[in-house]
Amino acid sequence: MDTAHSPYAPPTDADVREEIIGTVRRFVANEVAPVAAGLEREDRFPAEIVAQMRELGLFGITIPEAYGGLGLDLLTYIGVIEELAYGWMSLTGIINTHTMVATLLMAHGTDEQKQRWLPVLAAGEQRGALSLSEPDAGSDTRNISCKAQRDGDEYVVNGTKAWVTNGERAGLVALAARTEEGISAFIVEKEPGPAFEGISVSKHVGKLGYKGVETVEMAYVDHRVPAANLIGEPGRGLPQILGVLEVGRINIASRAVGVARAAFDAALAYAQERVTMGKPIAEHQAIQLKLADMATRLEAARLLTRNAAERKMAGLRCDVEAGMAKLFASETAMELATEAMRIHGGMGYTTDMPVERYYRDAPLMIIGEGTNEIQRLVIARGLLARARGQAS
Amino acid sequence: MNVVVCVKQIPDPADPGALDPTTKTLKRDGKLILDESDSYGVEMALQLVTAAGGGEVTLVSMAPNGEVSGLRTALAMGAAKAILVSDDALAGSDALGTAKVLAKAIERVEGADLILTATESSDGYTGTVPEQVAGLLDLPSVTFAKHIEVDGSTVKVQRQTEAGYDDVECPLPAVVSVTAGVVEPRYPSFKGIMAAKSKPVDTLTVADLGLDASQVGWAGAGQEIVSIEEAPAREAGEVIEDDGTAFEKIVAYLDNLKVL
Ligand SMILES: Cc1cc2nc3c(=O)[nH]c(=O)nc-3n(C[C@H](O)[C@H](O)[C@H](O)COP(=O)(O)OP(=O)(O)OC[C@H]3O[C@@H](n4cnc5c(N)ncnc54)[C@H](O)[C@@H]3O)c2cc1C
Ligand SMILES: Cc1cc2nc3c(=O)[nH]c(=O)nc-3n(C[C@H](O)[C@H](O)[C@H](O)COP(=O)(O)OP(=O)(O)OC[C@H]3O[C@@H](n4cnc5c(N)ncnc54)[C@H](O)[C@@H]3O)c2cc1C
Numbered sequence: 001m002d003t004a005h006s007p008y009a010p011p012t013d014a015d016v017r018e019e020i021i022g023t024v025r026r027f028v029a030n031e032v033a034p035v036a037a038g039l040e041r042e043d044r045f046p047a048e049i050v051a052q053m054r055e056l057g058l059f060g061i062t063i064p065e066a067y068g069g070l071g072l073d074l075l076t077y078i079g080v081i082e083e084l085a086y087g088w089m090s091l092t093g094i095i096n097t098h099t100m101v102a103t104l105l106m107a108h109g110t111d112e113q114k115q116r117w118l119p120v121l122a123a124g125e126q127r128g129a130l131s132l133s134e135p136d137a138g139s140d141t142r143n144i145s146c147k148a149q150r151d152g153d154e155y156v157v158n159g160t161k162a163w164v165t166n167g168e169r170a171g172l173v174a175l176a177a178r179t180e181e182g183i184s185a186f187i188v189e190k191e192p193g194p195a196f197e198g199i200s201v202s203k204h205v206g207k208l209g210y211k212g213v214e215t216v217e218m219a220y221v222d223h224r225v226p227a228a229n230l231i232g233e234p235g236r237g238l239p240q241i242l243g244v245l246e247v248g249r250i251n252i253a254s255r256a257v258g259v260a261r262a263a264f265d266a267a268l269a270y271a272q273e274r275v276t277m278g279k280p281i282a283e284h285q286a287i288q289l290k291l292a293d294m295a296t297r298l299e300a301a302r303l304l305t306r307n308a309a310e311r312k313m314a315g316l317r318c319d320v321e322a323g324m325a326k327l328f329a330s331e332t333a334m335e336l337a338t339e340a341m342r343i344h345g346g347m348g349y350t351t352d353m354p355v356e357r358y359y360r361d362a363p364l365m366i367i368g369e370g371t372n373e374i375q376r377l378v379i380a381r382g383l384l385a386r387a388r389g390q391a392s
Numbered sequence: 393m394n395v396v397v398c399v400k401q402i403p404d405p406a407d408p409g410a411l412d413p414t415t416k417t418l419k420r421d422g423k424l425i426l427d428e429s430d431s432y433g434v435e436m437a438l439q440l441v442t443a444a445g446g447g448e449v450t451l452v453s454m455a456p457n458g459e460v461s462g463l464r465t466a467l468a469m470g471a472a473k474a475i476l477v478s479d480d481a482l483a484g485s486d487a488l489g490t491a492k493v494l495a496k497a498i499e500r501v502e503g504a505d506l507i508l509t510a511t512e513s514s515d516g517y518t519g520t521v522p523e524q525v526a527g528l529l530d531l532p533s534v535t536f537a538k539h540i541e542v543d544g545s546t547v548k549v550q551r552q553t554e555a556g557y558d559d560v561e562c563p564l565p566a567v568v569s570v571t572a573g574v575v576e577p578r579y580p581s582f583k584g585i586m587a588a589k590s591k592p593v594d595t596l597t598v599a600d601l602g603l604d605a606s607q608v609g610w611a612g613a614g615q616e617i618v619s620i621e622e623a624p625a626r627e628a629g630e631v632i633e634d635d636g637t638a639f640e641k642i643v644a645y646l647d648n649l650k651v652l
Contacts, residue, residue, distance in 0.1 A: 019464060019585045027579050057582035070582050 009062060011313065012073040020072070021079035027056065028087035036088040040357060043211040045169070050094060053124075058095060060122030063102050068119035074247070074309040078254035082302075085258025089361040090212045092255045094127070096248065097166050101128030101174045103244045104185065108232035117172060117187060126171030127192070130248075131218065132241055133163045139374050141176075141183075141238055146220065148177035148186065153227045155179070155186065157220040160202065167216040168194060168201050174231070174241070181235030186225050198223035209360030246318060248369045249326040253305040256329035256365040260301060263333070263340035263358045264294050270344050287343060294336050301329040320382035327375040330365035337362040393444035393542060395437035396501050397471065398494055398509040398525070399430040401455040401462030405514060415484065416617040418515060424455055426462035429510035431577035433570050434466045437508050438578075440542055448472035450504070452497045454482060454490055460593055467588035468580030475500065479597040484610030487516070491524030493608060496601040498529065506547060507567045511536055526567035534560050537570045 032049060039046050053059070061077050063069025077099070084091040102121045105114055120126045137143040146159025157177055167173065173188040190196040203217040232240045268291060271282035281287045304325040311318040337358040341348035348355045366372045401424035403409055410419045437449040451466050451474035463474045475497045482493065498507055507529075512519035526533030538557060539550035545564050550557040552571050580588070598605055606612055632641050646652045 013589060015461075015464070016586055016589055019461075019468065019580075019588075020582050023468075023579055023582075023585065052579070055581060056579060061582070070586065072582070 009064065009071050009073045009313075012076045017073070017076045017079065020076055021083060023056070024058075024080050024083040025086075027052070028083050032084075032087035032091065037351075037354060037357065040088065040090070040209075040211045041351070045214070046088075046091065046212055049091065053091070053095075059098055059124035059127075061095075062099060063106070063118050063122040067114055067122060069102075069122035074250065074313050075306070078250060078305060078309050081251055081254040082258040082261070085255040086262045088212075089255055089259050089364070090210055092251065092258070093165050093210060093213045096251045096255075097130045097170070098128040099251070100130040100244055100248050101172055101187075103247050104130075104174050104231060104241065105187075107244060108185070108240050113187070113228075113231065121172065127166055127169055129164050129166040129170035129173045130241070130244075131161045131164045131167065131173050131188075132176045133161065135160060135162045135217075138163070139371060141242070144176055144178055144183055144238075146175070146177045148175075148179050148184065148225065150180065150227070151224075154224045155227060155230070157186075157188070157198075157223045157225055159220050161218045161220070163205065163215055164218050165213060165215045167218050168192065168204075168214050173218075175225075176237050176241055179234050181233075183237040184234045185231040185237035185240050187229045187231060188223070188225055189229070208363065209357065210364045245369055246312065246322045249322040249375075250305060250308050250312065250318075252365050252369045253301070253308065253322070253325035253329040256326075256333035256362070257298070257302050257305055259358050259362055259365070260298050260329070260333040260336040263336040263355065263362075264291075264298050266353070266355055266358075267291065267294065267336075267340040267343040270347070274345070281343070290339050290343060294339055297332045298336065301325070301332040304328050317382075317386075320379050320386070323370075323375045323379040323382065326365075326369065327372050327379070330362070330372060333358075333362040333365055393441055393447040393505050394450065394501070394503050395440055395447070396450050396452055396498050396504045396507045397430065397433045397437045397466070398498075398507065398521070399434065399451050399453050399462060399466050400427040400510075400513045400515075401425065401453055401459050402427045402513065402515040409515070411620055413620075416620045417484070420456050423461055424459045426465040427510065427514050429512065429514050429572065431466070431469070432572055432574050433508040433510055434469050434471060435575045435577040436540055436570055437506075438470045439575060440506070440540065444542065447505075450474065450501045452494055452501070453477070454485070454493045454497075456483065458595060463593060464585075464588045465580060467591045467593075468584040469578055470580075470584060471591075473591055474593045476593055476595045477597070477601065478595060479599075481598045481605040481609045481611075484613055485608050486613040486615040487518045487520045488524055488614060489608040489612045491521050491528055492603060492612075493598070493601065494521065495525050495528035496603055497596065498525070500601075505564045506542065507531070507565065509567065509569045511569045511571050522567055522569040529567070532562045532566045534562055534566060534568045537568050538573045540568060540570070540574065 057070055060069035061072050065071040081092050102118060105117055121128055134144055134146060146161055148155040148157045169192045171192055175186045175188045176183055177186060190199055194201045198221045200219050201216045202219040205215040271287050272280050274281045308318050308321040308325040311321050340355045341359055344353060344355050347353050403420060403422060404425050412419050441447045441449055449471040451463055451471050453463055454477045458478045467474060477493050477497055509522040523533050534549045534551060536552040537549045538552040541548045546561055547564055547566055549560045549568060551560045598608055632638050
């Protein structure tokens with residue numbers, strides 16, 4: 001059995017799960033909601049919030065207790081992600097690449113590699129970034145050109161990676177690079193900061209939304225990685241990382257649910273306050289139709305996401321389900337952000353209200369972790385494989 | 393140093409509350425959560441125990457239906473154990489009945505140096521239970537604490553007043569009620585939440601406490617709720633157009649309310 005598909009963690013006690021998600025909800029309402037708009041406008045890294053997230057234990061949610069984590073299940077994880085995204089989507093990006101690195105290690109690391117890095121990640125002592133994309137290899141992952149040349153018991157890395165979220169502040173980067181055998185996965189250890197031993201941040205990407213967390217281009221010039229940092233089998237890096245992206249897609253889906261829920265709640269509240277033609281706009285049928293459609297889509301998105309997580313937890317294939325959840329939930333976030341803006345009228349377009357932020361944050365989810373076009377290809381491929389009775 | 397904290401578990405204030413038309417009291421059949429007012433007492437207790445370099449925090453609560461959700465939250469923050477009193481005979485308890493139950497439960501905690509409560513609960517807010525508990529236990533009572541320090545067998549309290557605060561000292565053990573300003577409650581860590589699940593909660597009945605059912609609940613209540621009415625809808629405010637004399641009108645208005 002492919003270990004990436006193996007049961008993730010034993011199910012978490014339902015009361016514990018509820019209490020954890022409730023705590024994050026409270027944390028977000030008190031500590032994130034009041035400052036999110038300001039931080040995002042200044043595009044400032046939320047250092048204080050991240051420190052608190054670390055104290056709560058957010059960086060080790062899914063890492064097994066044996067490796068210093070909490071060993072909580074995917075349903076707890078997606079509940080936490082939804083709550084964070086409800087307050088500020090950027091916070092989930094800080095957790096996501098980190099969890100991807102941990103997931104890659106859990107699925108394909110040797111015991112020694114797990115012992116070495118998982119506890120550090122679980123405690124949030126080092127933050128993780130996932131570096132797959134390149135300027136000419138986004139959807140086209142096979143086009144990766146960054147090279148890792150074997151030299152004794154080291155690899156020498158040269159090339160440029162694009163779109164590395166958390167790249168500058170990360171201490172551990174899961175890197176996809178080309179070796180003799182094909183594309184391989186490595187853990188690059190670096191000091192957080194703009195430059196370290198041949199690695200440099202060559203560009204900070206300016207973004208429509210998803211502010212406060214850095215997305216950077218990173219150049220590698222003769223950077224040496226110990227051969228012991230190669231993860232899994234040489235040449236199998238791509239399927240390994242893409243397997244991990246299943247959890248990434250479930251993460252994106254729950255982020256999208258969080259943003260969609262925030263947009264819906266804002267719209268529902270505003271519709272009851274704003275009076276036109278002598279009554280609250282929520283009493284106008286045109287607005288009611290919107291609210292009904294929004295709530296229905298939101299519920300469907302949440303259920304699809306939950307279903308994908310439950311399948312993953314049960315050790316079942318969930319390529320199709322994770323793809324569907326990511327596709328539908330992200331389109332839902334886009335649509336609900338737009339509808340929330342319409343319901344807010346002119347106010348929705350102002351920076352006095354959070355709706356414009358949801359409107360700018362939502363599109364990331366239709367692009368990141370595989371565009372929605374690619375998502376459809378993944379879904380169709382999975383469906384056809386299942387129809388042919390294949391396991392892939 | 394051992395600290396007991398009285399924590400009330402209340403209906404979630406985020407969900408609109410409902411009154412039971414027959415008993416005329418708040419419906420408490422759904423899930424109850426930790427009264428936020430009590431999270432300050434829990435935090436204060438944890439900090440005092442840490443400062444003392446040893447001891448533990450014990451929670452005491454009276455709640456219907458064996459409710460432990462709110463206790464679990466406080467246990468997750470770091471309290472060591474809890475006593476819950478839950479009994480159908482407690483339905484209809486007034487503040488004094490509640491105080492009798494809490495006092496009996498507190499007596500069971502060995503070596504309690506200090507008992508903390510909130511100034512008033514968020515749902516009942518009579519603000520009388522702390523003093524009643526102190527009276528029943530024959531302990532000194534200090535109210536409205538905005539700062540607490542323990543020095544040997546003395547507790548030093550800054551007691552919030554309208555004008556500022558009083559410095560109060562009193563021997564331990566004592567009952568002290570805290571305000572929301574006393575400390576900033578921590579969020580329970582996920583690890584704490586997981587650990588709370590296996591911390592001991594001793595669930596007791598009225599009989600276990602050696603109380604007679606006639607002293608508590610509807611039977612023992614000295615108060616009766618005769619009727620309940622909807623709060624009147626907020627009336628429209630008065631609009632003053634500024635023609636250059638608005639400030640005079642506002643001053644006159646406030647003067648009339650005797651707030652100046
Ligand atoms: C803010 C942000 C953060 C990111 N963070 C990370 C990160 O941390 N780590 C990381 O590795 N990557 C990251 N990415 C990269 C992201 O995964 C890619 O942008 C994404 O996969 C799309 O690749 P591309 O940009 O090269 O688009 P392209 O692949 O050039 O796609 C352009 C268009 O063509 C479509 N298309 C491409 N190929 C096909 C096909 N075969 N069939 C049909 N349609 C096709 C696409 O759907 C899209 O509409 C991030 C991106 C953004 C915007
Ligand atoms: C008609 C009626 C019916 C009731 N029915 C029930 C019932 O069915 N079951 C039941 O358990 N209670 C019941 N109660 C008790 C009630 O909920 C309050 O606990 C009690 O009246 C205390 O009043 P208060 O909330 O105004 O306390 P306050 O004096 O405002 O509280 C001050 C502080 O005392 C402590 N405290 C108060 N109450 C409790 C408590 N229950 N447990 C732990 N600490 C506490 C807290 O620290 C609190 O912040 C009933 C009360 C009435 C009047």
